Amino acid sequence: MSVTELFDRAAGRSRMDRTTIRRPDDFHVHLRDGAMLQAVLPFTAAQFARGIIMPNVVPPVTTVAAAIAYRERILAARPQASDFIPLMTCYLTDATAPDEIENGFKDGVWAAAKLYPAGATTNAHHGVTDIPGLAPVFERMEKIGMPVLIHGESTDPEVDIFDREAVFMEQSMLPLLKRHEGLKVVIEHVTTAETLELVRAHARHAAATITPHHLVINRTSLFQGGLRPHLYCLPVAKRERHRLALRQAATSGEACFFIGTDTAPHRRTAKEAECCSAGVFGGATALQTYVQVFDEEGALDRFEAFASENGARFYGLELNRGTITLERREATVMAAVAVEDTEVVVFQGGQTLPWSIGEVSP
Ligand code: DOR
Ligand code: ZN
Numbered sequence: 001m002s003v004t005e006l007f008d009r010a011a012g013r014s015r016m017d018r019t020t021i022r023r024p025d026d027f028h029v030h031l032r033d034g035a036m037l038q039a040v041l042p043f044t045a046a047q048f049a050r051g052i053i054m055p056n057v058v059p060p061v062t063t064v065a066a067a068i069a070y071r072e073r074i075l076a077a078r079p080q081a082s083d084f085i086p087l088m089t090c091y092l093t094d095a096t097a098p099d100e101i102e103n104g105f106k107d108g109v110w111a112a113a114k115l116y117p118a119g120a121t122t123n124a125h126h127g128v129t130d131i132p133g134l135a136p137v138f139e140r141m142e143k144i145g146m147p148v149l150i151h152g153e154s155t156d157p158e159v160d161i162f163d164r165e166a167v168f169m170e171q172s173m174l175p176l177l178k179r180h181e182g183l184k185v186v187i188e189h190v191t192t193a194e195t196l197e198l199v200r201a202h203a204r205h206a207a208a209t210i211t212p213h214h215l216v217i218n219r220t221s222l223f224q225g226g227l228r229p230h231l232y233c234l235p236v237a238k239r240e241r242h243r244l245a246l247r248q249a250a251t252s253g254e255a256c257f258f259i260g261t262d263t264a265p266h267r268r269t270a271k272e273a274e275c276c277s278a279g280v281f282g283g284a285t286a287l288q289t290y291v292q293v294f295d296e297e298g299a300l301d302r303f304e305a306f307a308s309e310n311g312a313r314f315y316g317l318e319l320n321r322g323t324i325t326l327e328r329r330e331a332t333v334m335a336a337v338a339v340e341d342t343e344v345v346v347f348q349g350g351q352t353l354p355w356s357i358g359e360v361s362p
Contacts, residue, residue: 017327020325042078044261045079055070147315184205190210207257212282212347263282287324294306332350332353
């Protein structure tokens with residue numbers, strides 16, 4: 001067993017005050033580009049060995065050549081001595097060619113492809129308008145064992161924003177899972193109890209990422225004492241019963257659930273605006289938040305599976321070799337990260353969190 005347990009025996013307490021786990025991966029991260037990339041990458045690289053990099057930059061990463069160039073920019077932006085490995089994804093459009101997918105996967109450039117329903121979220125306007133129409137792409141991915149990562153929300157403007165995930169699951173996800181029974185599907189940033197059940201029912205070829213913020217906030221948090229733009233993301237947080245179901249799923253040890261922070265930085269000026277951009281910057285506090293949830297749920301012994309094993313196994317990646325230690329040591333988190341002439345507000349920033357990051361051994 002690779003979890004190190006250090007019990008405070010002298011004090012007669014049986015609680016675990018530190019846990020050492022295999023180094024984790026973030027299976028859903030937005031690093032952006034340029035000055036923003038420089039500003040946020042150090043936080044993800046300090047916590048995770050590898051990251052599945054979202055392709056919704058401007059312009060979106062739709063070709064192998066663009067992915068190679070973006071990967072180079074990420075590698076160049078890493079802090080000195082960082083060994084962080086970016087794993088690239090292909091932004092699917094109605095025009096994606098099966099050969100572009102297969103060539104990039106076989107060459108080790110693509111780790112997965114990302115499906116945004118057109119217009120569903122930030123920079124998703126080049127996304128897919130006809131999901132069944134992509135059947136040739138999915139069939140090829142099925143054949144080569146390449147996962148598709150799905151932003152599961154209906155884009156029908158008539159659909160209530162709190163029902164968009166549920167409607168998508170019914171109208172698009174279920175038919176897709178049935179039509180492509182060998183396709184590896186990651187349902188990204190799940191937010192409802194019903195989606196968790198759908199994942200479980202298809203766990204032979206489906207899995208889900210769970211963000212730190214959806215384990216901590218519910219939809220009421222968005223309006224606590226006033227409108228909280230820095231808690232607004234997509235899919236939007238749901239009712240308390242869903243948050244509790246997400247906490248249960250994440251901490252259950254089930255192999256179909258794993259980390260995907262969906263850390264999605266936006267400048268303060270874009271968040272505190274007439275029309276606030278969707279996204280929570282959870283990259284600086286992700287592991288501290290996740291481990292706190294596992295601690296509160298009495299599930300620290302299952303943290304390593306969720307953080308460092310389930311995702312890699314689903315993707316067919318080798319498990320990381322190094323370790324990271326999380327310690328029960330209070331620390332006040334920085335409120336914001338500077339980017340050019342503005343800043344990005346940190347999720348739980350300014351708060352004192354009970355867990356901190358300790359030693360990392362590569
Ligand atoms: O809140 C979100 N922000 N959800 C997404 O799906 C995209 C992300 C972003 O890129 O800002
Ligand atoms: Zn995302």
